[in-house]
């Protein structure tokens with residue numbers, strides 16, 4: 001039985017004082033929640049947010065991490081730095097990092113391997129652009145993102161990997177994939193996981209949907225067989241939007 005996993009990617013929003021206040025409210029409001037909950041504030045907010053949710057059900061993730069232990073990598077953040085402040089999760093391969101910062105599947109794979117080897121849990125984002133979908137490239141894009149992104153990962157390490165299927169055309173646009181389209185992409189991803197890691201890993205694999213998830217559409221998405229949670233952007237920024245999604 002796969003446990004529902006609801007995550008909020010705060011992107012470059014909220015200053016540390018706002019983030020800590022909201023995180024504290026969220027932790028208090030979700031103490032009886034049945035689902036797994038994660039929030040990913042921007043790096044500068046991580047220490048305050050990690051402190052604010054200490055002892056609660058809320059997991060804190062970084063939005064990115066470097067693939068080296070330490071050294072001359074200006075502007076970067078290491079796994080050790082995250083772990084030192086109690087952050088053990090990280091989002092990797094988000095479409096905004098692929099699109100604006102040129103992150104390739106191969107580069108993301110280096111970070112995936114490094115983060116896993118350093119004891120972090122990861123949320124690997126995959127998804128196609130509208131052009132790729134309309135050009136009939138959906139399966140090829142997802143296959144490359146999964147097969148290259150997870151190259152070298154062991155079946156045992158997959159217990160620390162969540163996949164987030166986020167069609168790029170649905171992120172921040174208000175357009176949501178239909179539950180049928182989303183479910184069929186999730187089923188395809190589960191098939192890729194089965195081919196690469198075997199049936200048991202595939203059956204246990206948590207695959208979140210992301211792309212304009214909101215209180216009004218979350219129930220029908222989460223009711224789909226292969227959708228095991230959500231990675232939420234815009235609607236994770238306020239308690240009145242995020243809480244109904246968590247309680248869906």
Ligand code: PEP
Nearest residue numbers: 171172210211212233234
């Ligand atoms: C995201 O960027 O991960 C996301 C899903 O954003 P939104 O919910 O705003 O579409």
